[in-house]
Amino acid sequence: MKILFVVSEVEDLAKTGGLADVAKSLPIALRSLGHDVRIVKPYYKQLADKFKLENVSDEQQVHAGDKEYRFNIKRLELESVPVYCVDYPDYFHRAGLYSDGYQPFGDNAERFAFFSLAALQTARAVDFQPDIIHCNDWHTSLCSYFIKRDQSGFFARTKSLLTIHNGAYQGSYRFADIPFLRPHSELAAQIDSHGNLNFLKMGIVYADKINAVSPNYARELLTPLGSHNLYHELQSRANDVTGILNGCDYQQWDPASDTWLPANYNSESLKGKKVCKKALQEEVGLPVKDGVPLIGMLCRLTEQKGFGYLLPILGQLLQHNVQVLVIGTGDPVISDVLQFNAAQHPDKLVFRDDFSTRIAHMLEAGCDFFLMPSLFEPCGLNQMYSLAFGTIPIVRAVGGLRDTVLDLQMLPEQATGFMFEAPDSSALLNCVRRALLFYHEYPDEFVQMQKRAMRHRFTWYDAALNYQALYQNCLPMDN
Numbered sequence: 001m002k003i004l005f006v007v008s009e010v011e012d013l014a015k016t017g018g019l020a021d022v023a024k025s026l027p028i029a030l031r032s033l034g035h036d037v038r039i040v041k042p043y044y045k046q047l048a049d050k051f052k053l054e055n056v057s058d059e060q061q062v063h064a065g066d067k068e069y070r071f072n073i074k075r076l077e078l079e080s081v082p083v084y085c086v087d088y089p090d091y092f093h094r095a096g097l098y099s100d101g102y103q104p105f106g107d108n109a110e111r112f113a114f115f116s117l118a119a120l121q122t123a124r125a126v127d128f129q130p131d132i133i134h135c136n137d138w139h140t141s142l143c144s145y146f147i148k149r150d151q152s153g154f155f156a157r158t159k160s161l162l163t164i165h166n167g168a169y170q171g172s173y174r175f176a177d178i179p180f181l182r183p184h185s186e187l188a189a190q191i192d193s194h195g196n197l198n199f200l201k202m203g204i205v206y207a208d209k210i211n212a213v214s215p216n217y218a219r220e221l222l223t224p225l226g227s228h229n230l231y232h233e234l235q236s237r238a239n240d241v242t243g244i245l246n247g248c249d250y251q252q253w254d255p256a257s258d259t260w261l262p263a264n265y266n267s268e269s270l271k272g273k274k275v276c277k278k279a280l281q282e283e284v285g286l287p288v289k290d291g292v293p294l295i296g297m298l299c300r301l302t303e304q305k306g307f308g309y310l311l312p313i314l315g316q317l318l319q320h321n322v323q324v325l326v327i328g329t330g331d332p333v334i335s336d337v338l339q340f341n342a343a344q345h346p347d348k349l350v351f352r353d354d355f356s357t358r359i360a361h362m363l364e365a366g367c368d369f370f371l372m373p374s375l376f377e378p379c380g381l382n383q384m385y386s387l388a389f390g391t392i393p394i395v396r397a398v399g400g401l402r403d404t405v406l407d408l409q410m411l412p413e414q415a416t417g418f419m420f421e422a423p424d425s426s427a428l429l430n431c432v433r434r435a436l437l438f439y440h441e442y443p444d445e446f447v448q449m450q451k452r453a454m455r456h457r458f459t460w461y462d463a464a465l466n467y468q469a470l471y472q473n474c475l476p477m478d479n
C-alpha cells in the first residue's frame, strides 16, 4: 500500500511529546512490512537548525481566496522512510512548535489548516498518489475533509484514517479567522455557537476510519466521561472506531545496549541497574542510598498527568522512607508547587524543570519505580519504557496504562506493576504505599517482578500489523 503519514512532529526531527515517538517508529515498522510509506511534516526551526535541506521541487502554492501562499518542499530520509518537509518560514520558523513557551501562537488554526493543504499539495508535487492518508491528531485532521472535496481527482481513490493520540487537544478556532477555510461552506455549517470550528471533530466526521492509540482508550472515547466532550460525534462513528496499542522501540529502549547509561544490564542480571541508580542520585543531588526506593516521574507538566491529586499528598508521601525525582517542563503553576516541596524536603524530593533524552534514559534506568498517575492516558509510552528498564510502574488504571501494566493484587504471578482506580489522592497514596511495602518486605519477589517486566514486549511490528489490517478495512474490496 501507498501510505501518506501526515503529522506535526517526528522523533529526532522535531518533538514536544509522545506523538513524535509514534511518528518515527510506526512508519519504519510499516516500511518493514513492505509498504511505501512517506511522512509529511512542517519544516520547523528545530529541524531546519539541525538539517540544512535542499528543495526537491519547484515552489508550490496553496490558495486562500485570491491570496497565494508559496512554499518549498525539502526531503530527508529516516531509516529509509522518505520525509517531506513543508517549508513556509512565516508559519514554522519559530522557537516553539505550538507556542512561545507561555501562550499558544495566535495563528495556530491558520498554520495547521495551511499545513494540511500543503501536505496534500506535496503529494501531488512528488506524484505520490496514496491509497491511505494517515492523519494524526487535530493538527492534520482536516486532511480527511480536504481529500473528500478535492477537485483535482488526484485523491479520488484515497481513503483516510485519523489516529487520536490525545483527544483533549482538539484545535477549536474561530472559523472566520482562518483564510484557507473561508471558501468551504460545508465546514462553515459545522461551526459551534461561538463561531468556532473544531479541527479534531472534522477528522472524526470525515475520516473513513478512526483509531485511538490503545484499545481501552478507544472504549473510553465512546463514553460520556472519556470522550473529551465529543461523545455524540464519536458515538455516531462507533462502528468505525477501534484501538491499536502503540509499541515500544526496543532498539532505543534497551538497558543492555543503552549508550546514555553509566552501566548496562539485562533481565538476567540487574547489577548494572544499581550503578545507574547511584549515578542518578549523584547527578540530581539525592543522598546515595541503595535500600531507599527511588520513585521517578517524567512527563510534560500538565493536568493530564495526575498532578491535581498528586501534589496535595506529596508531603504525606515524603514521610515514608523514599526518594522522589520529578523531571519535566510545562505548566508553571505545577512547577512552582514542585519547586516549593523540593525546597522543603531536599533529601527526599528533587524537581528538575528540564527535559533531555539523556536524562530520560538515566531516570528510566536509575529509578526503582516509575509513577504515572494520569487522569487520562491515551496510551502512554513512558510506562512501556520503564517496564523495559525493570523500573516498576505505579499507574492509574486508565487508557493504555490499563492495557500495559498488570497489577500485583489482580495477577500475582504475572504482575509487572501497581495500579489504582479512582482519580483521587487517597487511592494514589494507598497504591504507592502498597508498592513501597512490597519493595521493603519482599525484595526477592520485587526483583522477580522487575525481570518479568523487562521481558514483557509491546512491539511496533505487532502495532504495524494491526494498522495494516485497518488500512485494508478502509479500502474498497477490490484493492
Ligand SMILES: Nc1ncnc2c1ncn2[C@@H]1O[C@H](COP(=O)(O)OP(=O)(O)O[C@H]2O[C@H](CO)[C@@H](O)[C@H](O)[C@H]2O)[C@@H](O)[C@H]1O
Binding pocket: 015, 016, 017, 018, 019, 021, 022, 165, 166, 213, 246, 298, 299, 300, 301, 328, 329, 330, 354, 355, 360, 377, 378, 379, 380, 381, 382, 383, 400
Ligand atoms: N517536557 C518534555 N519535552 C519533550 N519531550 C518530553 C517531555 N516530557 C516527556 N517527553 C517525552 O515525550 C514522550 C512522552 O510520551 P507519552 O506517551 O508518555 O506522553 P504524551 O502525553 O506526550 O503523548 C500522547 O501521545 C502518545 C503517543 O500516541 C500517547 O502514548 C500518550 O498517551 C498521549 O498523551 C516520551 O518520549 C518522553 O520522554
